[in-house]
Amino acid sequence: MYNFVNNNEPITKIYFMIESITIIGGYGKTGEQEPLQTIKINKGEIIGIVGPTGSGKSSLIGDIEQMAQYDTYSKRSILINGLKPSYEERTNPKKKMVAELSQNMNFLADMTVVEFLKKHAKCRGKNEDCVNTVIEHANRLTGEPIHKDHQLTILSGGQSRALMVADVAIISNSPIVLIDEIENAGIKKHEALELLSGHGKIILVVTHDPVLALMTERRIVMQDGSMQKLLTTTAKEKMVSKNINLLDRRIMKLREMVRYGELIEEFSLDFDEEVLLKKAI
Amino acid sequence: MMKFVIVAGTPGSGKTSVLLHAINHLKNKSIQPSVAKIDCLYTDDDKRYAKTGVPVLVGLSKDMCPDHFGIYNTEELLDFAIKNKSDLLIVETAGLCHRCSPYTKGSLGICVIDATSGPNTPMKVGPFLSTADIVAITKGDVISQAEREIFRESVLEMNPNAKIIEINGLSGKGCSELAEEIMLAKAVESGDDVLRHNAPLAICTLCVGETRVNKAHHRGILRRIDGFQFYEGE
Ligand SMILES: Nc1nc2c(ncn2[C@@H]2O[C@H](COP(=O)(O)OP(=O)(O)OP(=O)(O)O)[C@@H](O)[C@H]2O)c(=O)[nH]1
Ligand SMILES: [Mg+2]
Numbered sequence: 001m002y003n004f005v006n007n008n009e010p011i012t013k014i015y016f017m018i019e020s021i022t023i024i025g026g027y028g029k030t031g032e033q034e035p036l037q038t039i040k041i042n043k044g045e046i047i048g049i050v051g052p053t054g055s056g057k058s059s060l061i062g063d064i065e066q067m068a069q070y071d072t073y074s075k076r077s078i079l080i081n082g083l084k085p086s087y088e089e090r091t092n093p094k095k096k097m098v099a100e101l102s103q104n105m106n107f108l109a110d111m112t113v114v115e116f117l118k119k120h121a122k123c124r125g126k127n128e129d130c131v132n133t134v135i136e137h138a139n140r141l142t143g144e145p146i147h148k149d150h151q152l153t154i155l156s157g158g159q160s161r162a163l164m165v166a167d168v169a170i171i172s173n174s175p176i177v178l179i180d181e182i183e184n185a186g187i188k189k190h191e192a193l194e195l196l197s198g199h200g201k202i203i204l205v206v207t208h209d210p211v212l213a214l215m216t217e218r219r220i221v222m223q224d225g226s227m228q229k230l231l232t233t234t235a236k237e238k239m240v241s242k243n244i245n246l247l248d249r250r251i252m253k254l255r256e257m258v259r260y261g262e263l264i265e266e267f268s269l270d271f272d273e274e275v276l277l278k279k280a281i
Numbered sequence: 282m283m284k285f286v287i288v289a290g291t292p293g294s295g296k297t298s299v300l301l302h303a304i305n306h307l308k309n310k311s312i313q314p315s316v317a318k319i320d321c322l323y324t325d326d327d328k329r330y331a332k333t334g335v336p337v338l339v340g341l342s343k344d345m346c347p348d349h350f351g352i353y354n355t356e357e358l359l360d361f362a363i364k365n366k367s368d369l370l371i372v373e374t375a376g377l378c379h380r381c382s383p384y385t386k387g388s389l390g391i392c393v394i395d396a397t398s399g400p401n402t403p404m405k406v407g408p409f410l411s412t413a414d415i416v417a418i419t420k421g422d423v424i425s426q427a428e429r430e431i432f433r434e435s436v437l438e439m440n441p442n443a444k445i446i447e448i449n450g451l452s453g454k455g456c457s458e459l460a461e462e463i464m465l466a467k468a469v470e471s472g473d474d475v476l477r478h479n480a481p482l483a484i485c486t487l488c489v490g491e492t493r494v495n496k497a498h499h500r501g502i503l504r505r506i507d508g509f510q511f512y513e514g515e
């Protein structure tokens with residue numbers, strides 16, 4: 001038998017504080033150098049990744065997830081606190097600095113919600129007590145209550161997604177969180193993003209959704225596999241953000257009405273903030 | 282000096298997909314492997330391997346257990362690689378029988394296992410997982426990160442000493458790491474290599490062709506559903 005370095009000890013807490021990550025640009029699909037050559041993201045920042053389908057958003061997320069070192073298709077590299085991460089930090093999942101919420105909308109594991117959460121808590125070296133907190137938080141994100149004895153595989157897309165978000169926020173609790181499109185899941189996006197961020201975490205969120213895009217501080221614009229430009233959310237955009245957030249909540253509310261068999265006979269496109277605020281909750 | 286790599290895993294787990302990526306990495310490092318595919322009845326993996334330009338040999342075990350068949354023909358496989366001037370032989374084997382393990386002590390044993398098969402699978406597949414040096418977990422892309430972590434823990438429960446590589450047969454993620462491990466493998470001394478795990482002990486009349494179901498017709502080492510095992514015969 002071969003002897004390998006034993007990298008199988010349980011995951012302990014975050015190994016060191018992450019102050020920043022830096023993305024060093026590589027090459028786009030056409031083989032040209034990316035216009036954006038360095039992006040530094042500081043702790044506590046929420047960054048959006050936007051661009052048309054096939055523009056390379058998920059690959060960028062993938063590069064960060066793998067802590068690429070000129071070894072992926074894009075030839076990008078990622079620095080942590082300005083330094084190259086060690087081989088160990090890159091390959092040993094127990095030292096993982098990155099939590100990831102991918103596009104998968106359903107669970108495949110054949111177990112109950114509580115069994116799943118307990119197992120995951122154990123993997124991450126967390127106390128089982130956090131399990132109820134995860135379910136509580138998940139239930140704040142979805143209109144269809146999740147019960148701890150539900151089978152994972154029968155959860156709806158929205159329930160699964162809500163549970164994944166709460167699980168990433170509370171059990172995985174890594175300093176860098178990557179989110180690949182949460183908009184289509186029918187969960188409360190604003191609350192989801194709030195739950196995931198905080199405590200100085202760095203969040204990168206791939207999105208087509210104006211609600212999420214305008215909630216970020218800055219956003220990377222992707223095209224043809226390369227990072228084209230970096231937009232900073234303007235003061236005007238922040239005003240717009242407030243309004244579309246309210247609109248979004250109203251649509252969530254309508255969705256609930258549909259779900260519970262109610263009639264929707266009244267809906268005004270009134271953007272007056274006072275009115276919206278009253279109707280929102 | 283020949284390096285001998287045995288890759289086992291349930292059908293469709295992604296063995297060929299990850300090996301194709303790994304072979305490209307090996308070729309970039311000027312290593313020319315030979316590949317042998319052992320299967321039971323049918324395979325078209327040889328065509329997929331041939332596209333990378335490596336020499337490929339197919340062995341179909343037919344009525345024999347594919348693991349036993351592969352072991353029995355090890356010398357022929359190694360000779361094939363020598364004839365093709367390779368210094369690395371990679372054998373992909375079907376691994377259908379969950380009681381056998383195809384790895385020899387001198388080989389590098391790689392188990393390829395599909396993460397979507399559920400966190401209880403590592404408990405079910407037996408020695409080809411528990412005696413592997415490297416466990417390559419595929420298809421993590423279609424499940425959540427939490428499920429990947431739970432699956433990884435169940436693998437470690439069955440084989441605490443394995444090096445685990447989370448790998449993707451589609452994107453090739455992790456395949457360069459697998460290629461690195463293959464390059465680090467020790468050369469095998471052919472002729473006196475031994476199996477890591479003994480083949481299952483039972484030999485019964487069913488093994489040699491009895492088709493009648495009734496108990497009265499069976500001899501050999503038999504095991505009842507209640508777990509009682511005995512020898513029936515002369
Ligand atoms: N989503 C996903 N699919 C994969 C991955 N790896 C392989 N596949 C797919 O799984 C299927 C089976 O892959 P193969 O590489 O042929 O599997 P195998 O283990 O060699 O199969 P046999 O030789 O027939 O036993 C193919 O359709 C692959 O495209 C992966 O990491 N993710
Ligand atoms: Mg195959």
Ligand SMILES: [Zn+2]
Nearest residue numbers: 346348378381
């Ligand atoms: Zn067998």
